[in-house]
Amino acid sequence: MKAIFISLLFLLCSTFILAQDIQVNGSIQDELSQEPLVGAIIINQETNDYTVTDKNGHFTIEVGQDALLQFKLLGYAMLSLEAKDLPSIILMKQDNLVLNQVIVSASRATQRREEAPMAITSIGAAVIEEAKIQSLEQVINKVPGVLMTDLGSEQHMMSIRQPISTKSLFLYLEDGLPIRPTGIFNHNALNEMNMSMAQNIEVVRGPASSLYGSEAIGGAINFITKSPSLVPSAKIQLRGDSYGYKRLDALLEGTTNNGKLGVSIGGYSAKRENGYLDHSDFNKNIITSVIQYQVNESLKITNTSTYMKYFSDMGSSLDSTSFYNKDFTSLHNFTKREIELFRSTFTVDQEWTTSSKTVAKVFFRTNTLGQIPSYRIKNDWSNPSFAKGEVNESAFKSYGAVLQHNQKIKPLKTTLRVGASIDYSPTTFWANYIEVDRDENGKYVGYSPTDSVLSDYQTNLLNTGLYAQLEVNPVERLFITAGVRSDHFKYDYKNNLGIEAFSGAPNSMSYFNAVTPKLGATYTFRNGLGFYTNYSVGFMPPQVSELYRGVKVPELKPSNYKNIEVGSWYTLPKELGYLEVAYYQMKGTNEIVSVLQEDGSYENENAGSTHHEGVEAALHFVPNSQVFLRLGGTYTEHTFENFNTGKEDFSGKVMANAPNWISNMEITYKPNFLKGFRTSLELQTVSQYYMDNQNTKKYEGYHLLNLRFGYQIKGFETWVNIMNITDELYATRVSKSAWGENYNLGAPRTFQIGLGYTISKNK
Template identity: 45%
Template sequence: MYTNHKLLLMILVLWSFELSGQVVFKGKVIDQNTSEPLAGVVISANNNEFAATNLNGEYSFNRSSDTTEVVFSYIGYEKKRLRNLSTKAVIKMTPSSTVLNQLVVSTNRFALDRSAAPVAISTISTELLEETKATRLDEVLNKVEGVYMVDLGNEQHTMAIRQPINYKGLFLYLEDGVPIRPTGVFNHNALLEMNMAGLRRIEVIRGPASSLYGSEAIGGAINFITLRPAAIPTGRLSVQGNTNGYRRVDFSGSNSFSKLGLGVYGYYANRTDGIRAHTDFDKLALTLKTNYIINDQNTLAFDVTRINYEADMTGNLDSAFFFSKDFTSQHTFTNRAVDALRTKIRYNHFWQNESKTMIAVFARENSIRQNPAYRVKDDYSPWGNPTGNKNLAHGEVNEDKVNSYGLVGQHTQQFTWLSGAQLSLGMNLDMSPNQFQAHYIAIHKNDEQVYADFAKTDSLLTNYEAQLRNIGTYVNWRMKLTDRLQISSALRYDRLNFDFKNHLDESAFSGAPDNADHFSAITPKVGLTYNFQPSNGLFINYSQGFLPPQISELYRGVKVPVLKPSVYHNYEIGGYFQLGKHLSFDMSMYQMNGENEIISVLLDNGSRENRNAGKTQHRGVEYGIKWLMGENVHFRLSGTNASHVFQDYKEDGADYSDNEMGQAPAWIANAELSYKPSFFKNFRASLEWQHVDQYYMDNGNTGTYPGYDIFNLRWGYELKNVEVWMNIMNATDQLYATVVRRSQWGDSYSAGEPRTWNIGMAYNFNNKQKQDR
């Protein structure tokens, strides 16, 4: 009996020592660059996983006091190894600069491993956004393989992804997975409505994404993923200006209070007295965000963004003005004003078996008011009206308004018992009443060929209302066939209804009769991925995209609209490879065939009519290389070699079959060499090269523009909470045009910016609480 009591006492004593050796560790894991909480970070020691962060980025675990090293792991981030972890710490994790096997959200609306997505997708990281110090989005988007975003001045732009440079609705722009404008009311300047100060990263899907997002996602879809409120108090204030009259102030602040996160992000930019005449502009962008973590399974997020933009519209230059570097403007009153307000509330539910449900309800207001330079036409022309008045021109002032409300919903179901299969079911509903009105203006052109002033008349060129209703449903299925081979398939049905009411009669410029048009399509997608090992794999896919006519193509400047949707078939093969820790490479080859493209046809009576005509073929190879050449030197190359050809295409009575499409460079490349010396901590320097190859200026292939090469230099330095930078854009002062077009009126050049020095300073307000050790 005595022996048994003695043994029990010894066990109790040893157990008490064991308990006394246990230490409670608590803290948060956040992103090094944004201070956002990271959910799902795996915490381990001695190769044994024992904890993970919750939706707030928080962790809590018990370990013995003699634990010497704790490892924090998260896809897309460098592993964090800490010795002597404090009992309460904020762990900052650094995004990896080379790992391709990262999480992406644009392929399935939820975070998904890159290796599971058989698509060509690229990510612009927070770090790249921060270091570029871009004053326009094209300065970062043009770093992506296959992308050429064309600068048209003052953040105005157009796009080319797997397409020539054009102004059609072939690209879909999203914010956190929700389109920023409704289908059918595409505007090539839509990214004016983005708040660059609130971006966390940008994901670019190249090729048709209609099976998930519907129409307009033909050349590609660009998803702007916004910042979430930080886990700790953070703030930033920056000022910058350049030698071309540009000034800008950025501001942000965010924090989390237990389960509630709050953030504000914005900037004000303006330009006056730039190198080019009539190029002043103002823009205010402001975003408010909140998120609330109800519990470990339910979250709510709300945001509202306001954009106010006004800019002069200088118009393009003819060849004489361009090559003589005469940047005076023929226009004195043309302008554009944009007001945009959008808001959404998103609910996420995470089920026990890792299944997920998302519902987002949104509302948008978009208004564009303009006196556009591209609508100004001379009364006199030697071929059309040789007796016209040389001091008279014609134009219009117009306003395009659209209000939207709708929802996006998706449920993703995991089937762990079926080789990790995943099924996603989704739908979207978009109700968008649209109004457009245009007044005729008579323009006085003086003897110096300057459009000096105008008189607005009561004459209405266009005055209509259109009710847009867009309903889409889709299903995605993903399943492993073997440990390395995975199949992914998707099918989507869309129906777009236009209920058109014209307030003008048939004799008007826009004389289309009242009508109800509808367009519907089923768009499939199927792909395979084969993974050799983590971060190394191949993919192949077929996808289809469709593009219904825009409202402006159906009803503006026409009498009887009879148009079919354009259809595109895309075939693609590609791969992504990580060679050690220092070199990564991704590549995709594609062929996309277009049918029923909408063109403007010149009729015998001199009027124009939109018609379906022609077939096109787009072929290319896109590639990206990231190479850590040494401890401090990083090289990046993004490029695309492509061919865009008319297979069957007639326009204005001319047959362009087998011609190269106009404004279609055969090679576009962007490369950058960055240096961060270890002996000079927090200093960076980079040299960037942007190349655009020669291309035909028109579909008739009658003349070529030789393209251009420009170089940009960037420096930056951080000292404690202060950051300073200097960028020299177009360092060699190259005369170049971002796009050149030829028409019966002559050659038209959109001049690129001359050499521009940009200098900025920022102060970061950081919380001083204890950081990781």
């Protein structure tokens, strides 16, 4: 009897123990970047109880031993795992087909894409990594409505709701901060980015000045730096191409066991020698470090620092005869560009409550750009053996801060975001005249320095801004956003030269002010169909070079751009993909024009107005798990409404370098029978456009085919990209002036190969 009682007691205890819930915990991280994923939802399928990952990607949940757990996060493929077989680290894969991704650039804070009334695209780490890019246009141009033109050596021009341009119409950001101060825009500034440390790239199309201030007119490109991975990890990649390009990428990262301290350091060294274009060598070394410290559950401190040293030859563009005869010899053999920079940002992220959060950023930047520019070399018509040019250097140091507070008012279903920014940037510029020698073939073969100083001045730039944004969710699936920003600029100019100098403008103080509002709304139906509309304003104060290059300081006002747009998206049934479309109209006024004066001189004036209109569309289609089709394109019209220089009147003309059609299409295949293999075929199309504002001649445009192969097994990866597989002769930009036609040569057929290895605790 005693034995039976003991047996029953043992059985009851065993049953009770087996029936008890168990506590499971773990961490969730991105499969590719291995960074912790914050806000992932873990659902117990038996009870529908759930929990959410914390700032370190950690979670804890009580479940039955046989429970099935579901893992969900916007922008990632859903996972289902049994609790008893749960690994300590769960890897989630980015789902590039999810339309309502998590974005940050629309509000400087994390929010769902469906809440943002603007055209915005997020290029995820998976797309960047699989493309194996050698320069940024190879992924930026996948965004509909965007054309980033390659000028070689990671140099570029941009077109987003504007013609292909070197003007300060586009804002380039790193983690929400401009990488250069207002007033000294550089159209090549994206060559200052560390491609190997980009977690994702967000592209805003249309004005974003109500949040980010000046120059966010055609659009803004925000590079978001990857966070340190949860586990120790190291990656190395070697790549090269058939035209002398070589590059080494390296990354080390990890987080301590207690999740407090995370560190990553990564960068690359790239060089090209003896490229397809004469005098086009370059060398770039860039490194970025990220240090994160989780002080407690509500306070996190992050430092991100980047150092870069860059050198490139500056070959000449080609005339029409050289271009079509495939004579890629440069007219110059000594022109160059050199950059050395350092930038560092400290970020304090304080969460007061689940509804209240403050983010403060303090930054420092220093940047020196020295060059002997090929575009400044002019012939001496009195002596064919000589020409003239200049050697110059521009430099700045920046000290600044951005403070933003986000407050959710749950009873009103409202979020209020208020912020302030300050940027103090002392800048210098000097230029010396040089005498240039020409040979019997008209090539510029050398130069002699002189004591003649063309420019030597300092401008202390101060920009302060206040902004506020209100986001209201009055009824389910309807979001209304209203925002406004007030900016104030002070340009304190000191000339070190006399009034007789080439740039002899007197010492002066210039002030500019701008108020930029926006208003928009989004609504999403239950069937996945959504709409948005917005009105936004962008502005651009005069550049330093537009104010102080001459002998007097012109009276100028900021240029102003007003934009109206509507858009829609539709998530296809059965997870087949999605469709999005946007239509916009934008008008620019007070644009700065160099106007002929009565005495024969030219002076900058606010005398121009332009009209910009277009449709942008994209389709992502997935017929099955192995095939992915992406179609994207835009039709635009860019015209002068009023643009009279006193010598020429462009009013009513089509703007130069403004193709009507731009498209980028790609089909990707990842076969089930060969895991880790991928291949894609991409078509880039740019239609014809006028070379000049007088509309006298057109460039025919081009079609490019790119073919990519890649294979990954465990930590090893190899790839082959064949760019421009038809070897089409094309120019990334063509312009026409009184001196002739200028063609910026596009790369011929190029074979790119690479090999990489990643090692981590998970592998």
